[in-house]
Amino acid sequence: DSGVTQTPKHLITATGQRVTLRCSPRSGDLSVYWYQQSLDQGLQFLIQYYNGEERAKGNILERFSAQQFPDLHSELNLSSLELGDSALYFCASSGSVGEQFFGPGTRLTVL
Amino acid sequence: GDSVTQMEGPVTLSEEAFLTINCTYTATGYPSLFWYVQYPGEGLQLLLKATKADDKGSNKGFEATYRKETTSFHLEKGSVQVSDSAVYFCALSEGGGADGLTFGKGTHLIIQP
Numbered sequence: 233d234s235g236v237t238q239t240p241k242h243l244i245t246a247t248g249q250r251v252t253l254r255c256s257p258r259s260g261d262l263s264v265y266w267y268q269q270s271l272d273q274g275l276q277f278l279i280q281y282y283n284g285e286e287r288a289k290g291n292i293l294e295r296f297s298a299q300q301f302p303d304l305h306s307e308l309n310l311s312s313l314e315l316g317d318s319a320l321y322f323c324a325s326s327g328s329v330g331e332q333f334f335g336p337g338t339r340l341t342v343l
Numbered sequence: 344g345d346s347v348t349q350m351e352g353p354v355t356l357s358e359e360a361f362l363t364i365n366c367t368y369t370a371t372g373y374p375s376l377f378w379y380v381q382y383p384g385e386g387l388q389l390l391l392k393a394t395k396a397d398d399k400g401s402n403k404g405f406e407a408t409y410r411k412e413t414t415s416f417h418l419e420k421g422s423v424q425v426s427d428s429a430v431y432f433c434a435l436s437e438g439g440g441a442d443g444l445t446f447g448k449g450t451h452l453i454i455q456p
Contacts (some may be wrong), residue, residue, distance in 0.1 A: 234386060265443060275432065277443030290443045322386055330375075330440030334386035 235259065238323050244341045250311040253338045257304055257325030263287070264306040265332060266298055269286035281306055284337035313342045345370045349433045349447035356423055357455055364418040364450045366407075366433035374411055374435040376400075376416040377444065381430045385399070390418075394439060428454045 235258035245251055257264050258275050266278040268291075277290035281300035292298075295313075300306045310317060324332040349366045355361060368374065375394045377389040379427030396411035407418045418435060433447040 234388070236386070263441065267444075275446040277445070280443055288443055302456045324387075325440060330436075330438070331389055331392070332440060332444065334379075334388070336384075336386045 234333040234335060236325050236333050238335040238338050239319075240338060241336070241341050242341070244343065245313060246343055247315060248340075249313050249342075250294055250309065251313065251340065253308040253310070253321050253340075255306045255308070255323030255325075255335060256307070257323075258327070258333055261325035261327045261333070262304065263326045264300055264304070264307050265324040265326070266292075266306070267322040267324065267334075268319045269322060269337070272318075273319075273333060275322075278308070312341070315342050318342045345374070345435060345437065345445045347433050347435055347445055347447035349431075350450055351448050353451040353453050355453045355455060358425055359422045360423070360454075362418070362420040362423045362427075362452070363411070364431055364433075364452070366416045366418065366447060368414050368416065368433070368435050370414075370435055370437065372437050373411075374437050375439050377434040377436070378405070378407055378416070378418050379432040379434060379446075381432065381449070383429075387432065392440070395447050423452075425454045425456050428452055 237256045262283045278292040280288040320337045324334045346369045377392045378390040392403040392410035393400040399408045430449045434444040
């Protein structure tokens with residue numbers, strides 16, 4: 233158990249809809265990262281937050297957004313969903329050492 | 344931009360065989376290098392890491408050496424077990440692990456008894 237929790241575990245929705253994925257980092261970790269894992273693109277970094285502020289952006293679509301709240305949990309919002317957004321979404325957190333600990337992921341299926 | 348290339352597999356070996364999974368990278372600076380492992384239905388776990396040239400990372404019998412001259416970080420294990428069956432990802436970070444990781448496509452390893 234990495235100490236990073238993600239909810240929900242599975243999510244099934246339709247094209248055009250909007251969903252929110254939630255992540256709670258390990259106790260004391262200030263950084264949260266979001267990754268997307270799909271069969272065709274592999275594992276891709278989406279975005280990083282540090283203590284409530286956006287720190288770095290990767291290959292995140294404009295339809296996607298994230299935020300980190302004062303209690304350090306983070307949410308990834310995916311809107312106008314397309315079939316191609318079906319993937320596993322992982323959250324990771326890190327402290328001062330920089331080692332990233334990954335959550336179990338949320339499997340999103342867009343029908 | 345940064346990139347990581349690794350053999351995708353599947354790689355099928357018999358128990359107690361020697362394992363090598365190749366990984367090469369392209370980076371603009373001097374990255375830190377990582378191997379992560381993903382067991383079925385689980386998230387990624389850090390297996391080992393190296394932060395500078397000639398460093399050797401090791402854990403659970405696995406080893407990898409940071410080779411700057413060949414831009415490589417090959418994963419090795421002398422004697423694999425059935426329990427090592429998983430997907431292995433090579434990754435790099437320009438920020439010592441405190442930034443977004445760049446991953447290879449992953450290598451699916453299957454160990455047969």
